[in-house]
Amino acid sequence: MKANVKPVEMLYEASQTTLGLIEGAVPKHEMQILKSFFRCMESNLRIKLEQIAEGKPIIGHHFAFPSEVFSCFDAVPICVEAISYLFSALFTTGSEKYYDLANSWGHPYHSCTSQKGMIGMALEHNFIDFDVIAIPSAPCDNTIASYQFFSEHLNIPTIVADMPYYHNSRGYEYYSNELESMIQELSTILNQEPNYERLRQSIIYSNHAVENLAEINNLRRSIPCPVESVFNPIGSAVQNFFSGQVEKEIFYNEVLEIARERVRTKKAWRETDERVRSFWPYMSVFFDITFCEWLDRKLGMPIVTDIFNYFFFGPIKNIESLDTKGMIDGLAYQSMEYPMVRQSESFASVFFEDAVNLAHQFSADCAIFTAHIGCKQSASMIQLMREILKEEVGIPMLTIEMDIGDKRMTSLETIKKKVLEFTQTLL
Numbered sequence: 288m289k290a291n292v293k294p295v296e297m298l299y300e301a302s303q304t305t306l307g308l309i310e311g312a313v314p315k316h317e318m319q320i321l322k323s324f325f326r327c328m329e330s331n332l333r334i335k336l337e338q339i340a341e342g343k344p345i346i347g348h349h350f351a352f353p354s355e356v357f358s359c360f361d362a363v364p365i366c367v368e369a370i371s372y373l374f375s376a377l378f379t380t381g382s383e384k385y386y387d388l389a390n391s392w393g394h395p396y397h398s399c400t401s402q403k404g405m406i407g408m409a410l411e412h413n414f415i416d417f418d419v420i421a422i423p424s425a426p427c428d429n430t431i432a433s434y435q436f437f438s439e440h441l442n443i444p445t446i447v448a449d450m451p452y453y454h455n456s457r458g459y460e461y462y463s464n465e466l467e468s469m470i471q472e473l474s475t476i477l478n479q480e481p482n483y484e485r486l487r488q489s490i491i492y493s494n495h496a497v498e499n500l501a502e503i504n505n506l507r508r509s510i511p512c513p514v515e516s517v518f519n520p521i522g523s524a525v526q527n528f529f530s531g532q533v534e535k536e537i538f539y540n541e542v543l544e545i546a547r548e549r550v551r552t553k554k555a556w557r558e559t560d561e562r563v564r565s566f567w568p569y570m571s572v573f574f575d576i577t578f579c580e581w582l583d584r585k586l587g588m589p590i591v592t593d594i595f596n597y598f599f600f601g602p603i604k605n606i607e608s609l610d611t612k613g614m615i616d617g618l619a620y621q622s623m624e625y626p627m628v629r630q631s632e633s634f635a636s637v638f639f640e641d642a643v644n645l646a647h648q649f650s651a652d653c654a655i656f657t658a659h660i661g662c663k664q665s666a667s668m669i670q671l672m673r674e675i676l677k678e679e680v681g682i683p684m685l686t687i688e689m690d691i692g693d694k695r696m697t698s699l700e701t702i703k704k705k706v707l708e709f710t711q712t713l714l
């Protein structure tokens with residue numbers, strides 16, 4: 288029987304249409320990063336749909352999972368959270384209909400929309416026929432609570448890799464063992480032997496992406512910032528949807544070339560001068576990517592970085608000669624230091640230190656914190672974050688309460704108004 292993959296088909300059509308529009312209607316030198324993203328997205332989704340049509344099993348996974356491990360199998364990985372938020376970003380009606388379905392079923396209205404979109408899609412039978420779901424027990428209670436829906440209500444086999452609280456050598460070793468067990472469980476469920484040479488190739492793609500992102504971030508420290516703000520929400524999708532796949536390497540490679548060229552030629556690449564460099568310690572706005580263009584073009588206020596677009600780890604070394612255990616150890620470490628997991632799953636001091644470090648590195652003039660309604664643990668530290676950034680870096684922080692994936696909680700107009708008022712206190 289043909290697997291149901293309606294959300295993936297819808298995203299594929301949306302990517303094709305958007306790519307056609309921006310390549311056809313937008314001048315060649317404009318929105319280059321957005322174009323690169325949609326080229327990769329279109330190709331990634333097309334290949335996924337072809338593989339599913341061939342009958343390959345589908346692995347649903349959480350964004351904070353090192354999805355390179357799935358490349359051990361002849362299967363198609365699909366990130367649950369990325370589907371919800373790609374719907375928010377690409378469709379005018381967003382994922383709101385699905386959030387409402389999940390809410391009326393009984394899922395709390397104040398939980399994280401990152402999983403809620405897919406819960407609503409399942410309730411409408413407009414879902415993805417996952418053969419198995421794999422998640423870590425991190426970074427938050429929302430994750431664990433929401434995945435019970437897939438496991439217990441939909442009866443999809445759901446494997447959880449237990450992530451320890453302590454991020455030290457003992458913790459990394461423990462999590463590496465968890466990943467090894469997960470591969471064995473997947474092997475049983477999918478009835479396939481793991482192919483570790485495919486895993487190696489997948490890590491090679493990711494290694495190149497990690498190296499390129501580090502270089503992109505070096506260039507983003509330049510004044511003016513050579514990368515559009517839209518890189519931030521897009522980068523979050525790239526991290527999570529293309530993880531361990533060639534499109535991640537291609538995207539970062541293309542962005543790196545664009546940034547190098549802009550820094551080298553020192554040519555103005557946008558109409559508005561850079562006036563204020565904003566650092567977003569948490570996430571950017573996902574439900575409307577035009578907001579980033581508004582920041583760049585109207586305010587001259589680039590987002591120089593956010594939580595998802597900076598890795599506090601390097602590539603996995605000596606990948607060509609590493610044995611299986613070494614590869615999984617490397618993935619376990621990266622996974623525990625992955626954006627949002629690193630800052631949300633451990634002591635708050637890590638989040639504060641990272642924010643101070645990034646604000647300094649990127650010469651930020653101010654910070655803007657998205658107080659995402661679902662994310663209780665991040666909201667609990669906002670006041671301390673404000674005080675620390677003021678004391679350590681000397682910059683003010685604006686907090687905007689919103690749902691990053693649901694435009695109804697705080698409208699785009701309200702967000703713009705708050706940002707605009709904030710900038711007037713800075714200039």
Ligand code: SF4
Pocket residue numbers: 399400401426427428429430627631659661662663665
């Ligand atoms: S935004 Fe917060 S609540 Fe949502 S998945 Fe991330 S850590 Fe969990």
